[in-house]
Amino acid sequence: MQKASVLLFLAWVCFLFYTGITLFTSGFLLTRLELTNHSSCQEPPGPGSLPPGSQGKPGACWMASRFSRVVLVLIDALRFDFAQPQHSHAPGEPPVSLPFLGKLSSLKRILEIQPHHARLYRSQVDPPTTTMQRLKALTTGSLPTFIDAGSNFASHAIVEDNLIKQLTSAGRRVVFMGDDTWKDLFPGAFSKAFFFPSFNVRDLDTVDNGILEHLYPTMDSGEWDVLIAHFLGVDHCGHKHGPHHPEMAKKLSQMDQVIQGLVEHLENDTLLVVAGDHGMTTNGDHGGDSELEVSAALFLYSPTALFASTPPEEPEVIPQVSLVPTLALLLGLPIPFGNIGEVMAEVFSGGEDSQPLSSALAQASALHLNAQQVSRFLRTYSAATENLQAKKLHQLQKLFSKASADYQWLLQRPKGAEATLPTVIAELQQFLRGARAMCIESWARFSLSFLLLHLLAAGIPITTSGPFTVPWQAVSAWALMATQTFYSTGHQPVFPAIHWHAAFVGFPEGHGSCTWLPALLVGANTFASHLLFAVGCPLLLLWPFLCENQGLRKRQQSPGNEAEARVRPEEEEEEEPLMEMRLRDAPHHFYAALLQLGLKYLFILGVQILACALAASILRRHLMVWKVFAPKFIFEAVGFIVSSVGLLLGIALVMRVDGAVSSWFRQLFLAQQR
Structure with missing residues (x-):
């Protein structure tokens, strides 16, 4: 699987989600x-x-x-x-100050x-x-x-x-x-x-x-x-x-x-x-x-x-x-x-x-x-x-x-x-x-077009096999950590809770007539957790190797390992290559795993925004719709866009590093042959 194909396919899936968000926004807000x-x-x-x-x-x-x-x-x-x-307070009641x-x-x-x-x-x-x-x-x-x-x-x-x-x-x-x-x-x-x-x-x-x-x-x-x-x-x-x-x-x-x-x-x-x-x-x-x-x-x-x-x-x-x-x-x-x-x-x-x-x-x-x-x-x-x-x-x-x-x-x-x-x-x-x-x-009617596109995007097959498969629980935990970081840093999905003071970080005297810079600073402060975890998502490809290493260490520390080593034939004692060496042996599996990981992460983010859309649509006549549900959907939609862009950047960065390492390996092999 080619690098460009992976990025283009993920970009197409993101486009489906963006279209769904746009249709829902135009039909609901x-x-x-x-x-x-x-x-x-x-x-x-x-x-x-x-x-x-x-x-x-x-x-x-x-x-x-x-x-x-x-x-x-x-x-x-x-x-x-x-x-x-x-008004003057009643006798016997303390004055309100x-x-x-x-x-x-x-x-x-x-x-x-x-x-x-x-x-x-x-x-x-x-x-x-x-x-x-x-x-x-x-x-x-x-x-x-x-x-x-x-x-x-x-x-x-x-x-x-x-x-x-x-x-x-x-x-x-x-x-x-x-x-x-x-x-x-x-x-x-x-x-x-x-x-x-x-x-x-x-x-x-x-x-x-x-x-x-x-x-x-x-x-x-x-x-x-x-x-x-x-x-x-x-x-x-x-x-x-x-x-x-x-x-x-x-x-x-x-x-x-x-x-x-x-x-x-x-x-x-x-x-x-x-x-x-x-x-x-x-x-x-x-x-x-x-x-x-x-x-x-x-x-x-x-x-x-x-x-x-x-x-x-x-x-x-x-x-x-x-x-x-x-x-x-x-x-x-x-x-x-x-x-x-x-x-x-x-x-x-x-x-x-x-x-x-x-x-x-x-x-x-x-x-x-x-x-x-x-x-x-x-x-x-x-x-x-x-x-x-x-x-x-x-x-x-x-x-x-x-x-x-x-x-x-x-x-x-x-x-x-x-x-x-x-x-x-x-x-x-x-x-x-x-x-x-x-x-x-x-002017606040709901459009169902969003649901269909989300189901189409969420229904893309995302199961592949290979040595780089990242389990669902790891991807889910990573996405939940991004949400937990958003709340633990003092943010909430409502407009009054936006940290407007972030617009003046590094600019205590203000920005003059510039408006895009304070908007960028406030946005970066609000959605920093979404961006950081999305860019770092490709690191989850190391998850199977971490689990494998922990299991190997436990086996090595076990008292019965020495007796097994004496009985095991010499041809079975050869260890499999680990980490980046295994990557060199199966590059096609690595690119497929990147695509699988990206689709899993987008799927989990899509489920979150789909839940917000369903809540907002079902409760669109609720008294609190403009206070709770609409702002929550807006924050989730913007967070999804930031996360998807960060995910594409992270995958592109990993591919760039992989290309540099592959070039170094080729030069190393050529030097050994000489």
């Missing part, structure tokens, strides 16, 4: 088609008249703008309980003094809770994909319709300062930008201080319509120290001063939005879907009255993507084409002095525009791909048709609207929430 359609003022989202007051006003589009300017303060990893007002509690005191003060001007929400984040996916959701209103988590190291420009695109198309001046991830997501979109490197999580102050240097001068200049400031200190403090460290209290106090300063600088036509893109675990990490990771804070404030009612005792829970259609309509912009978020209806109520009927009608108008946009997206998406479930889609479109007809009837008969409006609002909200639930469910 959140995947969707990114449409390039864009909303515009010239094309209303659906038939029927636009809301009252939206025609004829300067800057009006689908709906008349409520605000001329917006200040969006994005505090990375601002968990909800970081912003939640601290945590470094992050009560540090954003300005929010509590504003909510108490101006209850109709401000509102605090618990923003429910869709996993994965990585920054790039959150920024996509906060600008497009769409769901992120789990596969995108790997591209958090190197962001790519967003091609879908988004708020930044709509703002620039409308001629609005967008100024940005902070995390340089936005530079890659929206290249050339900002009229002015101050980018700062974001990946050095050990640096708590450079980005935040850089923003503060430009924030207030930019506001005072007036040369902006939308101002975005993305602070990173809280997130970096969580990664470096955790949320319970005193440094977290300092960073939150600094953010509190920023919010106070912004409130003092706001004009009446400006809306302030303070939001967290995700939360963090008790260790300060994020990426999964634990309660602490998906719970972020969202705070809205306007110098003029914005809400008709006072805040509830417990903040309302809203999906994070709801901010996208809300901001679009408040600014008089079209809602991004692919948005599936539901507008926050209460911000369209008109303030504390508005009449209940006009307030409810304004909310219904905003919801109807939102529902028309989502219905148009579902029709376009279902025509481009068959990912959506046809039965549920038909039911939702039927519900939307009824709600839209009821809304149009209300506009024609305003006298009887007061009794019917709550029903129409409930129908529109039911449609929007059902559409979002259908998209989440449909």
Whole structure:
């Protein structure tokens, strides 16, 4: 058997596994088609008249703008309980003392003094809770994909319709300062930008201080319509120290001063939005879907009255993507084409002095525009791909048709609207929430193609005979040792447990704008055990010889061996060649054994990833699927790829050494013949 044949056959088997992993990944993990359609003022989202007051006003589009300017303060990893007002403890109970509690005191003060001007929400984040996916959701209103988590190291420009695109198309001046991830997501979109490197999580102050240097001068200049400031200190403090460290209290106090300063600088036509893109675990990490990771804070404030009612005792829970259609309509912009978020209806109520009927009608108008946009997206998406479930889609479109007809009837008969409006609002909200639930469910469907390819790869005959046969228990033990080493070195197959600090080994000052090097360092740290054991797998060919030597030593140490040696004929005393000398006598057996060993190792790795795929597919509707089963499959898939590449490298290295030894033997024999 030729060397090249062994490597090519193993590479072909690896290709089968790679294909199976790809098919399963595309069928199981959140995947969707990114449409390039864009909303515009010239094309209303659906038939029927636009809301009252939206025609004829300067800057009006689908709906008349409520605000001329917006200040969006994005505090990375601002968990909800970081912003939640601290209530006084009951008598007799010990006070709860945590470094992050009560540090954003300005929010509590504003909510108490101006209850109709401000509102605090618990923003429910869709996993994965990585920054790039959150920024996509906060600008497009769409769901992120789990596969995108790997591209958090190197962001790519967003091609879908988004708020930044709509703002620039409308001629609005967008100024940005902070995390340089936005530079890659929206290249050339900002009229002015101050980018700062974001990946050095050990640096708590450079980005935040850089923003503060430009924030207030930019506001005072007036040369902006939308101002975005993305602070990173809280997130970096969580990664470096955790949320319970005193440094977290300092960073939150600094953010509190920023919010106070912004409130003092706001004009009446400006809306302030303070939001967290995700939360963090008790260790300060994020990426999964634990309660602490998906719970972020969202705070809205306007110098003029914005809400008709006072805040509830417990903040309302809203999906994070709801901010996208809300901001679009408040600014008089079209809602991004692919948005599936539901507008926050209460911000369209008109303030504390508005009449209940006009307030409810304004909310219904905003919801109807939102529902028309989502219905148009579902029709376009279902025509481009068959990912959506046809039965549920038909039911939702039927519900939307009824709600839209009821809304149009209300506009024609305003006298009887007061009794019917709550029903129409409930129908529109039911449609929007059902559409979002259908998209989440449909974009996580399972494909069975993976199983067939794995069975094909696993069913390849891998039994050969010869002196180099490695037993199954040895190969299994070797693969299990690789897994045991992965866990014993402090790793776990979940995103929050990734050792991000490994990105700075040898580079304590950071990497500048380079993204591939820290990604490589983190990957090497995470999958080092897979790589080392795969490269060393060909050493298992020595296993039979080790067992043979141990047996020979035991026989030599036995007391009866001397008597047997006297009786044994001289011709039987000749020993067989051992180790590398036996290799020289049977090179064809050696190459066959290499192929057999490689197939056995791939088979065991394939069984592991097949088990993960089966668990993920069977439990794909389980509550913990995105927290446990999907990350486990991703880690196993990446580990398999790393192990298979390492195995091919190890076998190629052994063949290279074998070739060098064979050449040396030939030279030795030629020298002896001379």
